[in-house]
Amino acid sequence: MSFSNIKIxxxxxxxxxxxxxxxxLGFTNHExxxxxxxxxxxxxxxxxxxxxxxxxxxxKTFIDKATNLxxxxxxxxxxxxxxxxxxxxxxxxxxxxxxxxxNAVGEHALGMLLSxxxxxxxANLEIKNGHWNREENRGHELDGKTVGIIGYGxxxxxxxxKLRGFDVEVLFYDIxxxxxxxxxxxxxxxxxxxxxxxxxxxxxxxxxxxxxxNSSFINSCAKPFWFINTARGNSVVTxxxxxxxxxxxxxxxxxxxxxxxxxxxxxxxxxxxKPAAFNYxxxxxxxxxxxxxxxxxxESHEKLAKVIVDKIKSVYIERK
Numbered sequence: 001m002s003f004s005n006i007k008i009x010x011x012x013x014x015x016x017x018x019x020x021x022x023x024x025l026g027f028t029n030h031e032x033x034x035x036x037x038x039x040x041x042x043x044x045x046x047x048x049x050x051x052x053x054x055x056x057x058x059x060k061t062f063i064d065k066a067t068n069l070x071x072x073x074x075x076x077x078x079x080x081x082x083x084x085x086x087x088x089x090x091x092x093x094x095x096x097x098x099x100x101x102x103n104a105v106g107e108h109a110l111g112m113l114l115s116x117x118x119x120x121x122x123a124n125l126e127i128k129n130g131h132w133n134r135e136e137n138r139g140h141e142l143d144g145k146t147v148g149i150i151g152y153g154x155x156x157x158x159x160x161x162k163l164r165g166f167d168v169e170v171l172f173y174d175i176x177x178x179x180x181x182x183x184x185x186x187x188x189x190x191x192x193x194x195x196x197x198x199x200x201x202x203x204x205x206x207x208x209x210x211x212x213x214n215s216s217f218i219n220s221c222a223k224p225f226w227f228i229n230t231a232r233g234n235s236v237v238t239x240x241x242x243x244x245x246x247x248x249x250x251x252x253x254x255x256x257x258x259x260x261x262x263x264x265x266x267x268x269x270x271x272x273x274k275p276a277a278f279n280y281x282x283x284x285x286x287x288x289x290x291x292x293x294x295x296x297x298x299e300s301h302e303k304l305a306k307v308i309v310d311k312i313k314s315v316y317i318e319r320k
Contacts (some may be wrong), residue, residue, distance in 0.1 A: 002255070003025060003026040003027045003028075003316060003317075005028075005048075006024060006027050006048045006049060006316070007027075007028045007030060007046060007047045007048055007049070007050060008027050008028065008029050008030070008047065008048070008050070009028075009030050009031070009043075009044065009047045009049070009050045009051070009297055010029060010030070010033075010050075010051045011031075011032055011033065011035075011051070011052055011055055012041060012051070012052055012054070012055050012075070013033055013265070014031065014051070014053070014075050014301075014304070014305050015301045015302050015304070015305035017305045017309070018075070018305035018309060019031075019306065019307060020196075021070065021306075021309045021313065022152070022309060023184065024145075025067070025309075025312075025317065026203075026310075027049075030047070031060070036058075037056040037062065039064075039153040040053040041061070041065040042065075042179055042207075043192075044062065044065050044069065045065060045066060045067045045068055045294075046067065046068070047066070047069065047073075048069060048070045048071070049069070049070060049071045049073065049312070050066070050069065050071075050072050050073070050074060050075045051071065051074075051308065052073070052074050052075070052081070053074065053075050053076055054074075054076065054081050055265075056081075056105065056263070056264060057081050057082075057083075057263060058072055058081060058082040058083065058087070059083050059086075060083050060086050060151070063083060063086055063087055063090055063092070063253040063255075066092075067177075068252060069090075069091060069092050070091075070092065071092060071093040071094070071095060071277050071312065071315070072087060072092055072093075072094055072095070072114075073094075073095040073096075073311070073312065074095065074096045074097070075094060075100075075304050075305065075306045075308055076096065076097060076101070076304065077096055077097065077098035077101060077102075077105075077154065077155065077204075077295065077308075078096065078098075078204050078205060078210075078232065079094060079096045079204075079207065080204065080205045080232070081263060082094060083156070087138065089190075090298040093315060095308055095311045095312065096306045097303075097307035097308050097311075098153065098154040098155065098306075099154060099303075099307050100127065100295075100296030100300055100303040100304030100306070100307040100308075101149045101294075101296075101297070101300035101303065101304055102154040102155050102157070102295075103158055103159040103295070103299075104294060104295045104297040104299065104300040105153065105155045105158060105159070105230050105294045105295045106158030106160075106161060106162045107162060107254060108158040108290070108293070108294035108295070109155075109159045109162075109200055109202075109228050109230045109294065110126060110159065110162045110163070110255070111114040111300035112210075112228050112254030112256070112288055112290070113142065113198060113200070113228055113254060115254070115288055116226055116251075116252040116253075116254050116286065116288055117138070117139055117140045117141070117142055117252075118137075118139035120135040121137075121138055121288050122137065122178075122285045122286070123137040127195060127249060140167050140176075141169060142198075143166055143168060144168070144199070145164065145168050145169075145197040145198055146168065146169040146170075146171060146195045146197050147163060147168050147169070147170050147196065147198040147199075147200065148170065148171045148172070148173070148174070148185055148193070148195065148196030148198065148199045148225075148301070149170065149172040149173075149184060149200050149202060149204065150173050150174075150189070150192070150200070150201050150203055150204035151171040151172075151173075151174060151201065151203035151204075151209075151231065152173075152174040152179050152180065152184065152186075152202070153174070153179070153202065153204075154289060155230065155231070156172060156200075156202035157181060157183065157184075157232075158183075158202055159202060160172065160183035160184040161183050163183070164183060166178055169185070169195075170183060170184040170185065170188070170225070171184060171185050171186075171187045171191070171192050171195060171196065172184040172185070172186060173186070173187060173189045174186070174224035175190045175208070179209070181308050183251075193217075193220055193221045193222065194221075195222070195223075196221065196223070197223060197225055197226065198226045198227075198228065199225050199226075199227050199228070200227075200228040200229075200230075201213065201227075201228065201229045201230070201231045201235060202230065202231050203231050203232070203235060204231070204232070205231070205232035205234050205235055209232070209235045210233065210234055210235065211234070211236070211237050212235050213227070213235060213236040213237065213238075213240070213241065214237040214240045215231070215237070215240040215243060215244075216237075218240060218241070218243075218244040218250060219244075219249065221249070224248055224249055225249075225250065225251060225252050226250075226251050226252045226253070227244075227250050227252070227253045227254070228253075228254045229242070229254070229255050229256065229257055230251070230256045230257065230294035230295075231253075231257065232257055233255075233257040233258040233259040234259050234262050234290055235262065236255075236259060238258070238260075238275070238277040238278065238281070239275075239277045241253060241277075242277045242280045242281065245280070245284060245286065245287065246280075251286065252286035252287065252288075253281075253286070253287050253288070254287075254288040254290075254292065255281070255282075255287065255288070255289050255290075255294055256289075256290045256291075256294040257292050257294075258278070258281075258289075259291065260275070260278060274309055
């Protein structure tokens with residue numbers, strides 16, 4: 001069965017397996033990794049599908065130009081760069097691939113947490129600068145702690161699964177009901193903030209999660225806590241997080257994402273002078289920063305592509 005009449009525009013580079021498998025299934029692939037959003041809008045009416053990462057926002061203007069579009073596929077977990085409600089109103093199917101990089105995110109979150117608890121990054125830098133500080137780098141064991149996970153979808157579940165080898169209590173809070181499993185206990189947000197020694201964020205970015213980690217949230221936690229964010233930078237008010245770090249309410253932070261990132265996640269907003277809060281993060285010994293790479297492994301690169309192919313296949317082929 002050929003789907004050569006279904007033309008798909010790829011506007012970001014992805015694992016070659018994505019292009020190859022779609023071609024084998026009979027779809028017609030085109031690529032354009034360099035044109036501006038406006039230039040893409042001039043030709044998008046020729047396409048039934050578009051495959052993106054995060055190069056630009058698929059907004060109402062874009063969707064109105066895409067008069068023949070049947071699906072938008074984002075090779076990643078979140079779809080905040082798409083005006084989902086408007087796309088659905090135009091009968092456009094949306095695909096994302098959180099299953100593809102959930103394992104990578106879970107491992108990264110655990111790695112960040114263990115590094116913070118044991119001062120691994122700090123001690124490494126000190127030794128490389130000629131300082132052998134043992135007492136100053138005495139660490140904390142994860143066993144015996146309570147880990148609170150906010151958001152229990154693909155990423156939160158993956159992190160909880162990684163914690164099974166530790167003697168820890170794992171709690172989670174999610175706005176949805178009946179999303180739990182054997183790896184964590186569902187609790188209210190209030191209970192999570194009361195009991196957690198570690199808080200790890202695994203939520204999508206939307207109106208309800210925007211700036212959710214702020215002074216009010218931090219100060220309402222009963223205990224000082226370590227904070228991990230592998231979700232979205234805009235869910236955290238960096239100024240307030242820095243206040244928490246300075247006061248000792250936040251014992252340390254592992255941040256894979258920052259509110260200063262561009263929508264594409266490829267660069268920071270920072271073009272000139274850095275905000276004071278960001279300068280603090282750069283200097284703080286109890287802060288670990290990575291450039292939005294929690295889900296960015298060689299394995300996830302391939303898995304993300306396979307998930308998107310499988311989802312397109314399920315609509316166009318398996319339903320035939």
